[in-house]
Amino acid sequence: MSGNRAVAYKEPGVVEVIDTDYPEFELKDGPGVNPANVGRKVPHGAILRTVSTNICGSDQHMVRGRTTAPAGLVLGHEITGEVVEVGPGVEFVKVGDIVSVPFNIACGRCRNCKEGKTGICLNVNPDRPGSAYGYVDMGGWVGGQAEYVLVPYADWNLLVFPDREQALEKILDLTMLSDIFPTGFHGAYTAGVRPGSTVYIAGAGPVGIAAAVGAQLLGAAAVLVGDLNPERLAQVRSLGFESVDVSKGDPGEQIEQILGVPEVDAAVDAVGFEARGHGADAGHEAPATVLNSLFTVTAAGGGVGIPGLYVTGDPGGVDEAAKVGSLSLRLGLGWAKSLSFTTGQCPVMKYNRQLMMAILHDKVQIAKAVNATPISLDEAPQGYADFDKGAPRKYVLNPNGYISS
Known part of the structure; x- marks a missing residue:
């Protein structure tokens, strides 16, 4: 693979779809990447082809210019994907798995992770406890409003859906497991x-x-x-x-x-x-x-x-x-x-499997409740604008065509 496309914050009120690098098993320098994380090896990671990735109200704070987010930051922390590559340190997650990605990045090894406090992992962000994809001051892990994204500590972080066909059938519900649900x-x-x-x-x-x-x-x-x-x-x-x-x-x-x-x-x-x-x-x-x-x-x-x-x-x-x-x-x-x-980040892994089961067994229809609305990657700037105006919708980006009309 040689290319990738992603949604990036440019300046207050402006996001653009840009051409960017295909992920590697190493954290590269770029907008918002903590210098201490540059060159960090990720043999425990997986590269996903994005199935769905959502626009979040937290993203809007950055896009409005209400944070210290740098220009060029690739956005997106609500990610569902298909595994297309795994690093040499990955044992259980397999190529072809459809997975939900908790927006918290967690190592699974530190004291907080072992206590279930995955929203405040001690090892993934040199600045402070806690990290997330595509978010200001969260270590600089690249966001997932993109065609492809790298996920570290894949065996720990990824929630694998038990059945591919069922997952894709219920994808608008399951995509909410990464964050808002x-x-x-x-x-x-x-x-x-x-x-x-x-x-x-x-x-x-x-x-x-x-x-x-x-x-x-x-x-x-x-x-x-x-x-x-x-x-x-x-x-x-x-x-x-x-x-x-x-x-x-x-x-x-x-x-x-x-x-x-x-x-x-x-x-x-x-x-x-x-x-x-x-x-x-x-x-x-x-x-x-x-x-x-x-x-x-x-x-x-x-x-x-x-x-x-x-x-x-x-x-x-x-x-x-x-x-x-x-x-x-x-x-x-x-x-x-x-x-x-x-207060604080939700420790997504505390709840996501149980909520997945509620979705798979038809106990809840969260996509209908939040009015999930699929749009293409190229429609992301308009989706941001409409959401900022208070549209009663949850915009779900569909960068690789997994979501059928």
Whole structure:
């Protein structure tokens, strides 16, 4: 093989499809690659021909210029592929396997990986614990919005689907296992959702919808989803969840109208650091709004799951504090109510096999829930633009034609 095509971040608001190198079993220098990772050998890796690779809201933060991502960074951390080559250190994964790639890159050898904390692997990113494909400050592992991609530690990282034909038939569901389905489920799980729980989810994008589906799988009695976008709220209602329009004000009053009380047992932040204000402030960015509202509407002793992204560097932050990820939180309120909350990357491997089984046995239709929409690699720039405008869809790139129309 001699070539590859990929989606790259060029400047704020601009992505392009570029010609790039076919992967090798060595991490090369390039945009965003940590110097300590340049030349890193990957005999334990596999090269995949991409089956599907999704546009994520986390990618949008970079594309909007809201991170320190460098120009030329190849994007894409939600990857499903077919193994076409394996390194000499790969023992179990085979050429021809159809696999899901957890967006966390993990070595399987460090203390955190052995404890199941694969979102904060200690060995793959010289800067800090935790890594991901095609993402700023995550070590520089090349992204998978491409025709081909390298995956390190293949025997550890890859989830092999048991049947090729079945996998390709259900690919729009299975492609969600790389990130948003486990991430949404993680938000609900860490918030303490259990049978009979009432749950409020802030954000009706794909991760928020995935959190709602996850809460349903966990046995929630009532699932409410809040957003500002009318189209996304309509999608929430079409799926049988209750909608909360936060353009009308803080969610507590609407929660009370639905449940009879202004609080829920568990809450999930599926928005992150580009949050907008509620009510009259809905048009203005207010990064602490969602977290503070969740502290308010979660009942004493409840839990808050925070899969929404927060960063340590935001050039477009509303003030100097926000530019370094420092937010004005009502921690005193959270403390007084004995709330628990969980942040950080979802450790995808903790959930992906179980969620795969739920998909394969028709217990859940996550692709329908998030309105999965396949597009070609060349349509990626338009997909980014439409998603940025709030389209109630999850765009799935189909770079090699595996997904039939």
